[in-house]
Amino acid sequence: MTFYLEREQSLIDDVLVVRLEGVPDPDLLDTLNAEQRRYQLKYPLKKAPPKNRYRILPNNTTAILQAIAATGQLKWGDKNIVCDFYGKNSLTFLVDDDMIIGQVQTRNSLIEISDSPFIGRGSPHCFLDGITLRFLTTDLPWKVLKKIYTLAPLPTLEEVKACVIEDDPETPDIEYISSRESEPLPLLKLKDGSGAFADLWLADGTPGLGSQWEKDLLETGFTKRPNEYFCPLDKVWDALSFLLEMGWEIQDCQGKKLKLAGEPTFTVEQREDHMIINGSIPYGEEKASLSSLAGNNSLFIPLSENSIGLIPKSTEIEHLAQEGELVAEGVKLKQTQALSFESFLKRLDLDLFQPPQKVVVGDLFHGTLRPYQQAGVEWLTFLRKNRFHGILADDMGLGKTVQVLAYLATEDNDRPSLCVMPTSLLYNWKNEAKTFFPTLPVILHHGPERSKTTLPEKGLILTSYGTLLRDKELFKTSDFQCIFLDEAQVIKNRRTQQFQAVCELNAELRLCITGTPVENRAEELFTHFHFLIPDLLTNCDPQETARVKRKSKPFILRRRKEEVAADLPEKIEQNVWISMPDDQRLAYDQFLSSSQQNLINKVRLDGAGKHRMEIFETLLRLRQICCHPSLVNGQKGTSGKLEALLNDLETIQEEGKKALVFSQFTSMLSLIKKGCVEREWDFCYLDGQTKDRAEQVKKFQEDPDLPFFLISLKAGGVGLNLTAADYVLLFDPWWNPAVEQQAIDRAHRIGRKDTVIAKRYLCLDSVEEKMLHLNEKKRQLADQLLDDTSESPALSEDDLYFLLES
Numbered sequence: 084m085t086f087y088l089e090r091e092q093s094l095i096d097d098v099l100v101v102r103l104e105g106v107p108d109p110d111l112l113d114t115l116n117a118e119q120r121r122y123q124l125k126y127p128l129k130k131a132p133p134k135n136r137y138r139i140l141p142n143n144t145t146a147i148l149q150a151i152a153a154t155g156q157l158k159w160g161d162k163n164i165v166c167d168f169y170g171k172n173s174l175t176f177l178v179d180d181d182m183i184i185g186q187v188q189t190r191n192s193l194i195e196i197s198d199s200p201f202i203g204r205g206s207p208h209c210f211l212d213g214i215t216l217r218f219l220t221t222d223l224p225w226k227v228l229k230k231i232y233t234l235a236p237l238p239t240l241e242e243v244k245a246c247v248i249e250d251d252p253e254t255p256d257i258e259y260i261s262s263r264e265s266e267p268l269p270l271l272k273l274k275d276g277s278g279a280f281a282d283l284w285l286a287d288g289t290p291g292l293g294s295q296w297e298k299d300l301l302e303t304g305f306t307k308r309p310n311e312y313f314c315p316l317d318k319v320w321d322a323l324s325f326l327l328e329m330g331w332e333i334q335d336c337q338g339k340k341l342k343l344a345g346e347p348t349f350t351v352e353q354r355e356d357h358m359i360i361n362g363s364i365p366y367g368e369e370k371a372s373l374s375s376l377a378g379n380n381s382l383f384i385p386l387s388e389n390s391i392g393l394i395p396k397s398t399e400i401e402h403l404a405q406e407g408e409l410v411a412e413g414v415k416l417k418q419t420q421a422l423s424f425e426s427f428l429k430r431l432d433l434d435l436f437q438p439p440q441k442v443v444v445g446d447l448f449h450g451t452l453r454p455y456q457q458a459g460v461e462w463l464t465f466l467r468k469n470r471f472h473g474i475l476a477d478d479m480g481l482g483k484t485v486q487v488l489a490y491l492a493t494e495d496n497d498r499p500s501l502c503v504m505p506t507s508l509l510y511n512w513k514n515e516a517k518t519f520f521p522t523l524p525v526i527l528h529h530g531p532e533r534s535k536t537t538l539p540e541k542g543l544i545l546t547s548y549g550t551l552l553r554d555k556e557l558f559k560t561s562d563f564q565c566i567f568l569d570e571a572q573v574i575k576n577r578r579t580q581q582f583q584a585v586c587e588l589n590a591e592l593r594l595c596i597t598g599t600p601v602e603n604r605a606e607e608l609f610t611h612f613h614f615l616i617p618d619l620l621t622n623c624d625p626q627e628t629a630r631v632k633r634k635s636k637p638f639i640l641r642r643r644k645e646e647v648a649a650d651l652p653e654k655i656e657q658n659v660w661i662s663m664p665d666d667q668r669l670a671y672d673q674f675l676s677s678s679q680q681n682l683i684n685k686v687r688l689d690g691a692g693k694h695r696m697e698i699f700e701t702l703l704r705l706r707q708i709c710c711h712p713s714l715v716n717g718q719k720g721t722s723g724k725l726e727a728l729l730n731d732l733e734t735i736q737e738e739g740k741k742a743l744v745f746s747q748f749t750s751m752l753s754l755i756k757k758g759c760v761e762r763e764w765d766f767c768y769l770d771g772q773t774k775d776r777a778e779q780v781k782k783f784q785e786d787p788d789l790p791f792f793l794i795s796l797k798a799g800g801v802g803l804n805l806t807a808a809d810y811v812l813l814f815d816p817w818w819n820p821a822v823e824q825q826a827i828d829r830a831h832r833i834g835r836k837d838t839v840i841a842k843r844y845l846c847l848d849s850v851e852e853k854m855l856h857l858n859e860k861k862r863q864l865a866d867q868l869l870d871d872t873s874e875s876p877a878l879s880e881d882d883l884y885f886l887l888e889s
Contacts, residue, residue, distance in 0.1 A: 085156045088164070088201060088211075101151065144205025145218070152216075159201060159211055165328060166216045169299060174221040176231075185231035189217060192330060202232055215328055269296035271326060271333045273341075274311060278319045278382055281305065281312045286332070300326070320382055320396055327393065335383065335391055342366040342386065344395045349373065349431055352412070358421055360403065361413035366392040374413050376400060399427040405622075405630070419471060419616050422637040439465040448492035450485065450519045455647040459486040462640050463594070464493065467565075472593040472615040474571070476641040479598045479734050480655055480810070480840035484512060487567055487596065488519045491543065496523065499544055499561060503585065504569035506547040507727040510847045511660040512569070513545060528554070548573050548581045555584040563590040570730060571595035574614065575607040586614050599737035600639065608635060643738075644809065644838060651838040654827070658843050658855075661727055663709075666720040670712040671849065674704060679887045702850055702886065709846040710751045710815050722754075724844045728814060729758050731842070735810055736764055736790045741783070742810035745826050747796045747817060755793055755814070766791035771798045783807060796826060805829045811841040816851055853886050 087102040145168065151157050152166040170189060174196065177184040185196035187210065194212060196202065201211040204225045207218045219228075267285040274280040283291035283300055291297050301307060303325050304318035314322050323333060324343065333341040349362035362373040369386045376384060376394065383391045394400065402424065407414035421428065439461035444452065452460065459475065463486070466473050475483050491500065502512060509529055516525045524542030528534070529550050538544060538561050551558060566588055568574065574582040595611050605625035612619050612635060619638075623631050644651070663671060678701045685694050704715050712720035728744070735742050746752050749770045759766050767779040767789065776798075783792045784807045792805065796817065808830035817823055827841045845851045 086151045088159050164214045172217045273335045340390045342392050357417045359413045448489050453650040460489045463490040467592045473638040474595045476600050478644045484515050498564040500565040501544045501563050502567040507661045507723040510662045552584045565592040566590040567594050569596045571597040577610045598734045655840045661723040663723050664721050671708045705850040740809040743808045744793045744812045746814040765789045768793045769799045770795040803829045813843045
């Protein structure tokens with residue numbers, strides 16, 4: 084909100100008028116509307132003034148202006164003004180050939196009242212002196228002041244006296260003089276380079292102790308100590324600036340006079356990959372060049388032998404001093420640095436960077452982008468055109484992969500692009516590319532059969548962080564069109580070999596893809612940008628949060644689910660395809676090989692019905708190995724699914740969101756529970772043995788800091804209202820769609836206002852993939868086979884062979 088002093092037409096109105104722009108603080112509005120709103124403008128000054136104009140009656144002037152001035156948003160025209168409520172400003176009349184000239188004696192000057200651009204009626208009356216609104220301490224009728232303020236013609240002595248008598252016969256005699264001696268003025272002597280320590284003197288050489296000036300000094304933020312005055316460092320600039328505006332003389336620790344800055348002027352020269360900014364800051368008759376501020380961390384700048392300047396409290400000037408490189412021509416800014424000065428440069432009528440433009444994705448992309456995803460494609464295009472790099476940091480589930488594929492569909496792709504990711508996501512990317520950009524050549528560079536001598540000249544290369552490290556010499560030989568790092572938090576530690584390997588690669592566009600660019604420490608963001616734009620945060624301290632955010636924000640696109648809620652359906656369902664790690668794949672293949680031939684022969688001889696339990700047992704064990712090999716006969720090993728799930732849980736926890744995790748196997752829930760405990764994540768737990776079922780539900784629903792609820796399908800698939808959850812994670816799929824939807828609907832039900840994202844984790848080349856295909860094909864595959872209460876499997880022999888074949 085901003086308040087503007089106004090005057091009706093070219094004449095002075097009988098009341099002070101303030102115009103309000105913006106939404107005011109409710110308490111301040113109460114003040115403005117107090118006393119039956121008697122000073123709110125209810126009647127037009129001319130025809131129909133805006134409703135946001137307020138008329139302040141004379142007896143309210145001081146109280147109301149004090150309330151408004153406290154906001155720091157009181158203006159005359161385009162200039163901020165300050166109010167001096169305590170200065171002594173007496174009015175005297177200078178008689179010149181029987182003509183009256185009104186003069187006001189302020190603390191340090193004698194001014195003619197007619198020189199003021201604004202005066203206002205009140206009790207006391209006020210007038211504008213430069214950027215300071217002062218109050219007259221001489222009590223005289225408003226009619227007299229109006230008469231004196233009118234420049235043409237000057238009033239005569241008799242006219243002024245007549246006004247006095249007409250307005251108030253009891254008005255005390257007014258002194259008419261031709262000159263006046265000033266009182267001794269204050270002199271503040273700073274004792275150190277920070278301006279925090281000072282001594283107070285008067286201009287006649289006497290100490291200022293106990294004077295009215297001392298009282299004024301203490302009101303600016305200085306405090307009194309035994310032998311000096313002290314001001315906290317964060318208040319020094321405001322205190323000194325205010326005192327200078329009030330007309331105080333201030334000297335630094337070397338006796339140089341401190342001066343207040345005027346409006347700076349700037350010039351900008353655009354170069355190929357940088358710009359040169361120059362300019363000057365006026366200090367009365369003296370000037371300081373902008374280049375002299377580069378690297379200056381002080382509040383002051385030298386001007387001459389006898390003077391120094393108070394550097395303007397301008398964020399742009401402060402940032403230029405911090406970020407700019409001092410060169411002979413001025414202050415040099417690289418293009419990536421200049422992006423954080425975009426608003427400043429626009430005020431100089433300089434548009435260096437075209438904002439993201441409309442991009443037509445075209446028919447190569449098979450899909451429909453939501454509005455925020457279209458904006459993501461346009462942002463990626465903006466980065467590439469300006470030779471920038473960035474972080475796509477949307478919330479999980481908002482389609483970061485889809486946005487990247489849509490962006491690739493807009494490019495020529497005449498050179499290879501590289502996408503690096505955890506092993507568990509390789510086939511998910513391959514499947515997504517096949518679905519959304521089927522004509523894009525996709526090369527999976529992974530496993531023992533990968534080429535170790537050549538890389539393709541076109542298309543999208545998919546590889547894992549581990550494989551990249553092993554083959555880094557091969558990857559270093561390519562000049563990639565794009566490098567995408569999915570789940571880029573993997574490289575958050577710059578001391579790892581994986582981080583060092585990706586930093587040695589070359590690409591026109593480098594992009595980190597992660598929903599959690601900062602998981603634990605600000606240094607992680609520095610690591611991302613060391614890969615993306617190495618010199619962007621070079622001179623920043625991770626603790627300088629505001630500065631780091633200002634410099635990095637232009638290169639981070641982050642949309643939270645709640646921000647794009649209007650673009651989302653009520654429920655989003657996703658399949659996450661997992662490639663089993665080698666030891667898990669070996670366990671799966673060995674079990675399948677040992678079971679399939681004997682079981683298929685039995686079915687061929689006797690029919691499926693007689694061997695129903697064996698079929699059930701075999702498929703159950705295969706599904707359990709897909710979850711984790713240790714679920715079958717206590718085998719040791721790793722699980723690609725568990726790795727992917729824990730990565731997603733970490734992202735959800737960092738986002739401050741909540742998730743339900745379902746599994747049919749309580750033994751698998753125990754492993755997930757163990758992973759949560761090791762990472763010190765809070766969670767609720769529910770299976771068939773849980774006694775305090777209602778308490779677990781209540782805790783998850785009501786505690787905003789409790790992110791996860793681990794639930795067994797049979798115990799929690801129905802009957803629970805868990806609308807606090809943002810995500811439903813289905814660790815192992817079940818084949819009856821109705822049962823699966825019941826689990827999802829624990830969160831997606833009446834009472835839930837935001838979108839729910841459901842993710843299924845599926846192992847590639849496994850019984851899970853085959854069952855999903857059968858389900859999609861037949862649409863009515865029931866779960867009799869997996870439910871021992873069923874009388875016969877709902878599978879044909881052809882279906883069974885399909886499920887058990889290698």
